[in-house]
Amino acid sequence: MMDLRCKMLDDIRAIEFMAVELNLFLDINPHDHRALNEYNDYTRQLHELKYQFEQQFGPLTNFGYSYSLHHWRWIDRPWPWESC
């Protein structure tokens, strides 16, 4: 169970890395269409992966950015400094 959680987080981090770097590149090259397409492609993947993760392991964000279905899962462990 923990292995699956870490694996899913690793997949999210890999895609998120691409999204962050493309974001910074696009800030100073806003008319680069290839980068823009790649950014949108990774963003789509990231949304999907985070949705899958949150369905299984609870919300990644709070303050109204993620649902907490059934019960309040925000207080559940692990916090980032307690596991992968």
Added chain:
Amino acid sequence: MWIYEKKLQYPVRIKKPDARMAKCVITQYGGPDGELAASLRYLSQRYHMPIPEAKAILNDIGTEGSQCATPFISQSHTPTLSAADLTTPQSGYHHTRPFCQANCYKSNPVSPCH
């Protein structure tokens, strides 16, 4: 303005806790040339930046700096250390207080976030 994500941007596993390294890393985070200061500088500069591209970059790298894993790396170096570990001269922890030393990674290489 910002939202918290309950995950690390990059996973960190410390195999061997080391008080000197903890001091170095906490300095990279909150010290005079640390990540916190840099990130607050970017976020202040953005208000006066006239160029749209640069305004966006300042906003985004200022934001990213706050996601930095340095506080986590620093705490990961300390949990199993005893009081003696932190006070013996060899530990390097008691000479100067954490946060008070600039650019320690030059003599004690550690990769800063950016």
